[in-house]
Amino acid sequence: MLRSNKPIIVLGIDPGIADTGFGVLCYEGGKMTALDYGSIKTKAKVPLPDRLAEIYFELNKIIKKYQPEVVAIEQLFFCKNLKTATAVGQARGVVILAVAQHHLMIKEFTPLQVKLALTSYGKAEKSQIQQMVKLILKLREIPKPDDAADALAIAICGANSYALDKCQYGK
Numbered sequence: 001m002l003r004s005n006k007p008i009i010v011l012g013i014d015p016g017i018a019d020t021g022f023g024v025l026c027y028e029g030g031k032m033t034a035l036d037y038g039s040i041k042t043k044a045k046v047p048l049p050d051r052l053a054e055i056y057f058e059l060n061k062i063i064k065k066y067q068p069e070v071v072a073i074e075q076l077f078f079c080k081n082l083k084t085a086t087a088v089g090q091a092r093g094v095v096i097l098a099v100a101q102h103h104l105m106i107k108e109f110t111p112l113q114v115k116l117a118l119t120s121y122g123k124a125e126k127s128q129i130q131q132m133v134k135l136i137l138k139l140r141e142i143p144k145p146d147d148a149a150d151a152l153a154i155a156i157c158g159a160n161s162y163a164l165d166k167c168q169y170g171k
Contacts, residue, residue: 072158
């Protein structure tokens, strides 16, 4: 694990059209601390372009406030509902656009990778992931909403992946 005196800010994103979870953590000296987490919520009755614009606008505010060095994003998983998959894919595209416009490093993780990284079990339940987030970040309670807990889990993966890259490649 990379031991650095320089704090690294990692932003984790769990993209969604109704709720885009975000989690910001500081990785320093091998330790992680949650700085902020929450969810960008959009209303179902609002036209899709306006919902996407709201996600973009709110995410830009978060990026400007915390100035992360790396952004970890959940990859789109296979969804049985094509309409849902398309909307989530569009939200994910907006997230990637915002991150790219800020010239930030992007790390992408599948839900399976996140489960394995946090619990060593690929079929872990959501509650198990949430408990691990609470333990790793030394939080008093499980982060709410669920999308925020997921985003923090993704941020933890991003921090560990970034640290591993630094150790292996000196990047």
